[in-house]
Amino acid sequence: MSEQSNAPKRESFSGRNAFIFAAIGSAVGLGNIWRFPYITYENGGGAFMIPYLIALLTAGIPIVFLDYAIGHKFRGSAPLAYRRLNRRFEMFGWWQVIINTILATYYAVIIGWAASYTYFSLSSAWGKDPKGFLFGEYLKVAADPGVGLDFVAGIVLPLVGVWVLVTALLATGVQKGIGKASTILMPLLTVMFALLVVYSLFLPGATKGLNALFTPNWEKLADPTVWIAAYGQIFFSLSICMGIMVTYASYLKPKSDLSGTGLVVGFANSSFEILAGVGVFAALGFMAQNMGKEVSDVAANGLGLAFIAFPTIIDQLPFGNALIGLLFFGSLFFAGITSLISILETIIAAVQDKTHFPRAKATLVVCVPLSIVSVLMFGTTTGLPLLDVMDKFLNNFGIVGVAFISIACILFTGSLKTLSDHVNSVSSLKLGKGWQIVLTLTTIVLGYMLVSELWKVANEGYENYPTWFVATFGWGMLAV
Numbered sequence: 115m116s117e118q119s120n121a122p123k124r125e126s127f128s129g130r131n132a133f134i135f136a137a138i139g140s141a142v143g144l145g146n147i148w149r150f151p152y153i154t155y156e157n158g159g160g161a162f163m164i165p166y167l168i169a170l171l172t173a174g175i176p177i178v179f180l181d182y183a184i185g186h187k188f189r190g191s192a193p194l195a196y197r198r199l200n201r202r203f204e205m206f207g208w209w210q211v212i213i214n215t216i217l218a219t220y221y222a223v224i225i226g227w228a229a230s231y232t233y234f235s236l237s238s239a240w241g242k243d244p245k246g247f248l249f250g251e252y253l254k255v256a257a258d259p260g261v262g263l264d265f266v267a268g269i270v271l272p273l274v275g276v277w278v279l280v281t282a283l284l285a286t287g288v289q290k291g292i293g294k295a296s297t298i299l300m301p302l303l304t305v306m307f308a309l310l311v312v313y314s315l316f317l318p319g320a321t322k323g324l325n326a327l328f329t330p331n332w333e334k335l336a337d338p339t340v341w342i343a344a345y346g347q348i349f350f351s352l353s354i355c356m357g358i359m360v361t362y363a364s365y366l367k368p369k370s371d372l373s374g375t376g377l378v379v380g381f382a383n384s385s386f387e388i389l390a391g392v393g394v395f396a397a398l399g400f401m402a403q404n405m406g407k408e409v410s411d412v413a414a415n416g417l418g419l420a421f422i423a424f425p426t427i428i429d430q431l432p433f434g435n436a437l438i439g440l441l442f443f444g445s446l447f448f449a450g451i452t453s454l455i456s457i458l459e460t461i462i463a464a465v466q467d468k469t470h471f472p473r474a475k476a477t478l479v480v481c482v483p484l485s486i487v488s489v490l491m492f493g494t495t496t497g498l499p500l501l502d503v504m505d506k507f508l509n510n511f512g513i514v515g516v517a518f519i520s521i522a523c524i525l526f527t528g529s530l531k532t533l534s535d536h537v538n539s540v541s542s543l544k545l546g547k548g549w550q551i552v553l554t555l556t557t558i559v560l561g562y563m564l565v566s567e568l569w570k571v572a573n574e575g576y577e578n579y580p581t582w583f584v585a586t587f588g589w590g591m592l593a594v
């Protein structure tokens with residue numbers, strides 16, 4: 115009780131709907147729009163749906179329940195809630211807070227790009243050579259891109275704008291800031307994205323793109339990396355084992371149907387990303403047909419898909435490129451903002467529980483230094499390569515690592531019983547032995563993912579992760 119005695123009263127969402135919008139807002143993010151389509155494409159197309167759905171049902175949704183149960187029962191930020199579950203578990207919460215801290219510095223950058231690209235698509239500023247324009251100057255892949263006025267206006271200012279916007283929203287409070295923003299932005303995002311997908315489906319060549327995306331390559335199912343990719347996508351996309359869902363669930367009213375809500379959020383998130391896959395590949399099909407190429411020649415991966423392929427598509431559209439640019443990059447922007455809010459809230463809540471600072475102060479203490487680091491790191495000359503390394507490292511070791519250790523410890527110490535009793539006392543769908551079985555299975559898969567990544571690094575060297583990066587990160591982790 116002592117932790118609570120001088121703490122400000124805990125905030126909450128006004129009701130289940132506000133929570134659902136906020137949780138879907140957190141889940142539906144950059145990962146759904148730019149990550150899912152190319153991960154699916156690279157990992158067997160239609161056949162990828164099998165490991166993906168298995169990962170959703172056996173890992174994604176069961177862990178959403180777990181996160182909700184911890185946050186809702188123990189009503190605290192990740193470190194505090196884990197600590198109340200078991201004193202020795204507090205470090206899992208802090209590990210997640212650190213992951214969110216690192217993630218926020220570059221996640222904001224991509225949202226900043228989305229903001230400036232919304233503007234560029236209105237003005238078609240990239241001219242006829244999106245590749246040269248974007249990679250050379252804007253995304254800073256070129257060896258010496260130079261820091262010109264364009265760069266400040268196109269990258270630095272939007273990034274600062276993103277930070278100012280999210281800081282203001284977060285300082286306003288859980289319901290007034292996060293709840294309200296999500297309740298407005300999520301329906302808007304859904305409408306914008308639905309319009310975009312419908313429009314893409316009517317483009318000439320759309321079916322060519324859909325065939326490329328969904329034609330199954332069954333052999334891929336025998337490849338373990340495809341299964342790893344499916345689990346990785348589910349973790350990233352659902353924002354699970356990151357302390358995010360724990361934090362949001364701690365703001366949910368005591369009588370709330372946890373498992374029912376978890377199902378809604380899990381399926382909504384997957385529906386959104388499958389829709390994104392359809393929209394993105396229909397548009398790629400159009401581009402391939404227009405250029406007389408194959409879809410495989412034009413399907414860039416990762417950030418390239420959103421920031422190179424899409425501008426190219428937009429430039430080639432028969433009419434209304436401004437509208438489509440606005441819909442695509444505007445969607446990316448809104449989806450990103452509601453996710454960034456959740457990433458930052460996880461840190462702010464932890465700081466608040468530790469220091470009992472009022473919300474506005476805790477928000478500033480977190481957001482001001484982070485925004486400075488983010489702008490300095492990505493507003494200077496490092497850019498995309500650094501972002502790529504950080505993203506890989508964070509996903510393959512950070513999230514998978516904490517997920518593996520925390521779930522294994524919860525299972526091992528028998529804490530799951532406390533959590534299932536809690537979920538069952540408030541929810542319509544009851545959790546039983548099956549929950550424990552799928553979580554055990556997931557722990558094994560996570561352990562395998564971790565070992566295989568370590569194996570890869572040991573065998574292939576550090577080329578994916580520069581030595582200086584591993585050393586700094588490793589020491590940081592040890593220090594914690």
Ligand code: PFF
Binds near residue numbers: 140351
């Ligand atoms: N789930 C969101 C997305 O898919 O972009 C936000 C997010 C949360 C991304 C947690 C990554 C992550 F590790």
